[in-house]
Amino acid sequence: MVFTGDPEQIDNPYLDASSNGLTYMAERFKRLPMHGHITLRKSERSPLAAAAAEYL
Numbered sequence: 001m002v003f004t005g006d007p008e009q010i011d012n013p014y015l016d017a018s019s020n021g022l023t024y025m026a027e028r029f030k031r032l033p034m035h036g037h038i039t040l041r042k043s044e045r046s047p048l049a050a051a052a053a054e055y056l
Helices: 021-029 045-056
Strands: none
Touching: none
16 A cells, blocks of 8 residues: 655644644554655745745
8 A cells, every 4th residue: 555645734723743633643554564654855846836835
């Protein structure tokens, strides 16, 4: 299985980048030997999408 997402894009006022389903799943699965996790730091989208991710 592959799970993708941006933990910074939260619409729920009770969640944040460290307390959401994607982050929870990554933390729980890291104990498994067949689990892998990478975090992409650089945006590979358009400049407008990168600005929206940074400022919104």
